[in-house]
Amino acid sequence: MASPKAWAVINVSLGVVALFLVLNLMEVKLPALGKSVEMLESESFCVMKNWPGEFIEREIRPCCLEKAQLTLGCKKGTWYYQDQTLQWQCLTGNGIEYYLNGAGNSYCKKVW
């Protein structure tokens, strides 16, 4: 049987959770979330292998959108491009390939 203090702690915690849920319902956004997203963006990396077979470094947002539009999924592995280690390979049906590092892949999953 929980002590009165334990009950109080549980109830206060539930009250705090309820408060956060109310704030979320009222669409109050916590500024810290924006900061972490920003940090992720700066680490993200994407390179594309084009039709003639050249590798081109791409801006992360268009890269994510193209990957979402053209591919069904990506496979995990290790690939190297210049000084970057890339963990994700995303293949399209027509020979265009996208390679992302871990941060890039997480970022893409978040946006599209």
Add this chain to the structure above:
Amino acid sequence: MEREIVTAKKFGDPGMVRKRSMKRKVKLFKAIPANNTLQKEIFFILAAVVLVLGTLNIAQARGLLIPQQPQLVIIDNTIDLSSMTLEQKIAQMVVVHGGIWNLEPWKNMQLGGIHLFALEREELYIDTIGQFQNEARIPFFVSIDLEGCWNPLANFRESVSVSEITEVGQAFQKGSEEGEYLKRLGFTINFAPVVDLDDQIWGCRSFPGDETKVASLAEAYVLGLQNEEMISTAKHYPGKTLVVRDPHKYLVVAEIADQDIYPYQELADNVKSVMVSHVIVSGAVDSEGLPSVVSSTAISALKKNFAGLIISDEINMLGLKNFYSSQDEMYLAVFKAGNDLVLNFNEDPNEIKHMIEVVAEAVEGGEIPEEQIDGSVRKILELKGFTVS
């Protein structure tokens, strides 16, 4: 103090009564009942509240709390613009990603269109599109980027790359075949052809040759596609979109030559829509330091020669967002600039609803003329086959 002790006593904690040094604790706990039964009751009430709030949060996050727009009155295939609310009009100007998980919110908001990404099988396209169009008073535009080497259908259908097409007849046939096929799946717009003159990034999205060759091949493709009642989109105005840039430096100004805009001039009478890019340009078209998609100067230049539908490229690009101090400011700029159809593939229905509200407020405040919105909605509804009064 007397009163505090009495209160504590009432809730049955003898320790607090005996020790005067516990005065602070007494104060702290006097508001929290020490009786376990009461605590349990509070726990169950709070747990129920958290459960309800949690459910509401999930429903809100999935856009299920977005109210349905009033049903439109359509008589003899005619829509009276004055019978539409401002939100309904703006919603018609928005194309979102048609993920099936957002079926309900997108239908409730009565959006203008959905854009589909790669799916595994053609039946999935037919099924998804069918679910969106089912019981929609105004059908959605259903768009895709089927260009050739850029092919979301590649999992089950090949498409010849436009860079391999050299004859007008081939281009017409490609347009015709793709139009017929896309129509069968339920699509209504293909965001093709690309008429950029130099594709340095993919190496396969542009027709080969100089501006006259590109324009004639693109025109044949457009005619073939539109012959099958598929809306064709020339992109990406005003050109130089497929030129390699440093991905870390967005603020690069591309110099637009007369050759870059030549295909748009040639296609103006035939193609039903043009997509505007995010590239900042000067020269034959000047976006005055802004990305073309938010430049009323660049879009006005296009409108001088072209009366069809003007479509923004997808607006969730960092390069575009970084131009503005807030997302709302960016939304306003995209609508103000004169785009008729705005592509926003953000998956969050609340964000799309928010964008519509921000634009509606700007229209009500006189920041964006309602006539401009009406003009865009008229074009959209007419292309969907309605008569607009």
